[in-house]
Amino acid sequence: MEFLPSSSSIQLENAVRQAKRLGRLLDLQLTSAKKILARGPYRCDSWKDLESRITDGTADRRITLLSLVSANPEAISFLSGHLDDIVKSISQAVLTSSNQLSLREIVYEVFTGQRHSMSLADVCPSLPELPWEPANLGPDPHAVMFAAISVNGAVFRLVATRIYAPRYFRFDSEISVDPDVAEPYGGKVRIMWSNPRAWRDAAQAFLSAADDDWDAELALPEEELDEAMAKHASWFDRAMAVVNGADYYTDDEERRLAPYVCSHGPYAIFGFPHGSQSIAATIAPDVDCHVGGAYATKSR
Known part of the structure; x- marks a missing residue:
């Protein structure tokens, strides 16, 4: 050598x-x-x-x-x-x-x-590839996904919700500032219901604005939620609130949620035990989740 x-x-x-x-x-x-x-x-x-x-x-x-x-x-x-x-x-x-x-x-x-910027997959590279299924909620079927995994014989249902986290975007042009600047600081973590490209473009436009452009605003996509999307969004807010401080955009690295990143974007994942049910039975069309009294159901 x-x-x-x-x-x-x-x-x-x-x-x-x-x-x-x-x-x-x-x-x-x-x-x-x-x-x-x-x-x-x-x-x-x-x-x-x-x-x-x-x-x-x-x-x-x-x-x-x-x-x-x-x-x-x-x-x-x-x-x-x-x-x-x-x-x-x-x-x-x-x-x-x-x-x-x-x-x-x-x-x-x-x-x-x-x-x-690294993700949960970098810390735990041995995490298996999961058979993610789109929940078909909203304009992009992969905005919410679900899968099942067996841990020591116990079956868990995993629910993945795609979140807006600009540090994980691949921008078309070079960005000279920290991508985190394009986060709505202090606001609740946003669900990326639509194609992530639109969210990336909005972040890139904001980050590429001249330093002296005081009129530059972060204009993220706004989606109108149908009943099923609204139910999941309500559940997601309550689920995120369980994770201390992770439900808001912050510059505190200790409170940031480490997302699961895949080809469809960064996701916040919650897992729920399904007792002795088989994996085949767990992978069902419905996404039924319980967290701290919150409940959401999606049928497709």
Whole structure:
């Protein structure tokens, strides 16, 4: 294996930048961030030991790749493949309120210098592919979906409701600001009843507006709900309220809902036990859900 040409000074500069990012993102002193970075992800005895290995040419493959993540495709692949153990090494060294999802995003930004929003599927890649069925609620049949899963012999009905979360959109043009800016801050989490493309376009138009365009407004699609949609929306609001603080758009990463992301968009999922019913019997045309006294039924 051959590494891309790189001097030890570049590797050292990259390591220092990584330590500064770690300190900024976790509110640590630079000396503490250096110590955690060296002893955790780099597996060295100290920051001085890391510097010595880089400058005297005794750095192993792990050190070399981690110090070149921002410029080497192979190094980026290495980071992605070892993200879990790197996150674990940092979480064991510092007390943080960040959850697993947020910590993965922090680690990715520390080494690459770029923010990368992750989903529940990134944290739990072993989640099986589920036989999702569209509930045919609203103008887009996949706005609400359902599936069944067996956990230790117990059957659960899963109900997935697509939500507006601009950080998971793939925009047609480059966006220079945080996609979260296109969230209706403080408002309730919105259901994307219609084609997600219309929602993405609305977010992109708002995010692409000039900084001095004070007249720019976030104009998200407004759908007229029929009786079945309204029932589900009412149930969804009550179900989301059970998750502390996750039912409103917020800049608090600890209160954000980690959605399930698939080809149809990001979804909030709730699961309900179905006792001893078979999976075949559970996958039925009706979506019957009970949460904290709330109830909704959809027949198709």
